[in-house]
Amino acid sequence: MGNVNVNIDGKKLRVREGVTILEAAEANGIKIPTLCHIKDQVPTGICRVCVVELERSRTLVGSCHTPVSEGMVIHTHSPKVTAVRRVIVELMLTAHTGDCVNDTNAENCVLHNLASDYEVGAPRFNVKVPRFYPAEDSNPYVRRNLSKCILCRKCVRVCASIPGKNILSVGYRGFRSKIVAGFDEALLSEKCRDCGKCIEHCPTGALSAPVKV
Amino acid sequence: MPEKRIVLGNCGATDPNDIETYLGKGGFKGFIKARDRLKPGDIVDQVKKSGLSGRGGAGFPCGLKWELARNAKAKMKYLICNADEGEVGTFKDRYILSHDPFGLIEGICIAGLAIGARQAYIYLRAEYHFLNDPLCRAIAQVKEKGFLKHLDIQVFEGAGSYVCGEESALMDSIEGKRGEARYRPPYPQARGLWGQPTIINNVETLMNIPHIIANGAAWFSAMGTAKSKGTKVFSVSGDVSKPGVYELEMGSSLKELVMDLAGAVDIKAVQVGGRHGNIIPGHMIDIVLSYETCLGPGAVVVFNSKRDIIDIVHNNMHFLNDESCGKCTPCREGTEVMLEILGRLRGVEGAAGDIDALEDLAQTMALASLCGLGQEAAVPVLDSLKYFRAEYVNRIEQSLFLRSYLGEELSKSKEGER
């Protein structure tokens, strides 16, 4: 594969054909936020915070999954893009019933940081019945607090990439979607070991290492 | 313009249980011509020249799609007939499947030849289970006549999900997964079902094929407008005296369809459904129906002056929220928030920022959703705000008044208690 010419935020770049817009931008020092993307894994295009403006496209496009092609003119932080990202983050915070203000770990929360980067305060929106689930402490290796989950599915994917695992899936649909184990039950320790991969990838406080007492 | 029945030409004229009646009306002439006298490339050429565009909603040029699949190099190629018909207010595919299954199967046979597919699926929505057996029997009759030597056709039934009509979700569903949309590119014609080149066409699109092959591309492209060729089948329901399926030449007006044919009077608005549809206010009833203006899968719901616009948009949103696959954030969360706002407005419990919030959400969903469902959800909201903004403003004012009035009453009664 050869190279192609693209223009990102006014910079004329020659990049390898077949890479994604996100990869091309990152390689040239342009930062685009992502929440569901796992480096070097097949993208999923779920969270939509990585959308960018592609000239002559009717909609914005997901940069994590759209390959570059010759002549593309891309804006990663135009007013349109920023406005859309802000609403998406606001939506994530709306359904997010976690008590993050008191969370000592909040500065490690990718969502929290994204919200401050984009100056998203308390969300204006409401939902009839938020997604609330009691926190789950039954597993010695992983504490699950799914009320904080933003359904990025990273945990599902990293778990599935470990041979013999694949113990998490998405259940239900639409707003009621939920990350489920087994028959939507507590994470069983005989299936889940202490690899910690899901905790490492979770962009919020939904998955964490239990506090040792 | 009167009705022009081409796609529906055999509906009612042949017996859907007996292939002989279909053959008696010239059925399978197109297929025999394609098989014996045309090369696959010629078939694709004819379809391209005809200007036929997809009837499932997006209006993508059919011939172009076929050409890409035809030229794709792969051991296996698939053809899928999309009979998931889930858009609220559409029932034309049900009508076609129940009255003229042979016409559809002939279209599939020809498409199979053109793109070199050996396996075809008809993805039938679960709600149409009653059509499954008749369809299978029709396929068996076609096979008996020797028209299916090149292709196997299987009916694959859905399990109750509107988004599975979206082409990428449909393929995931056939693959035994949750029916969730995939990002594109890659497009199905390059990498579709099980990673192989795949063509997905709506029932009505495929119904046109035998006619194009039998009568020639020029005959077809003589009908319609500059960019929308042929006819379109519409499903008309709501406040009309004659709801039903109507076929009109592209470029006919909405007025001819809903007033002259379906008998609507006292029209407040008409919803032409889908991502490429609109809510059209009564005073714009002369609008021309074509892909240049507004046309989805052809769902037309008419509202008379007694209907409440917020009720209408709320009902729309209820459906889309319920059917959202839940994969991408804007649609999963956005439809839920919009439903909350519209529900409050409906119950005269609006708040000052509601219109702004609806607009911001609609813009975001239209621009950033992964598939057409989330994008489609923005349409009724933006259109109703464009044409019926006063109703929203009124409702919010009423809400605010009611709240302050009730507030005063409440504090009065509290004072009385003291």
Added chain:
Amino acid sequence: MTKETSSITSGRAELLPALKRELKKNGCLTREIMDTVAGRSGLPLNEIYGVATFYAYLPLAPLGQYVIKVCRCLPCDMKDAQAVIGGIKQELGIAPGETTADGKFSLELVNCIGACDQAPAMLINAKLYGNLTPQRIVEILKSY
């Protein structure tokens, strides 16, 4: 029966048809059934559960012998689907989401069933009924 059970063949491609066959036999998809399907298909239970809970027509809990699905979308709603639902409620004494005590009927409100030309419309199992009125409902239910 053995032929049917053995047709829960391995792999994903057969998953939806297999779940539908099990549904036809058992009326709903229980944990035991999903475990069996998981065993035969080589897919983990969580995956099967994820797929099954996605689709509206794959119930996890038992339903009545006859499932009445009344359309609640716009074209039917405009033609007074509420009166039809009211008629069924009165005749059977169940609300949407409920099953009669004798296990004969369940009532569900569903999204557009593609019969808007005959609104208001409903399905009883796979049979389509259109142009409903509260009076016709009584007759139809009596025929079951």
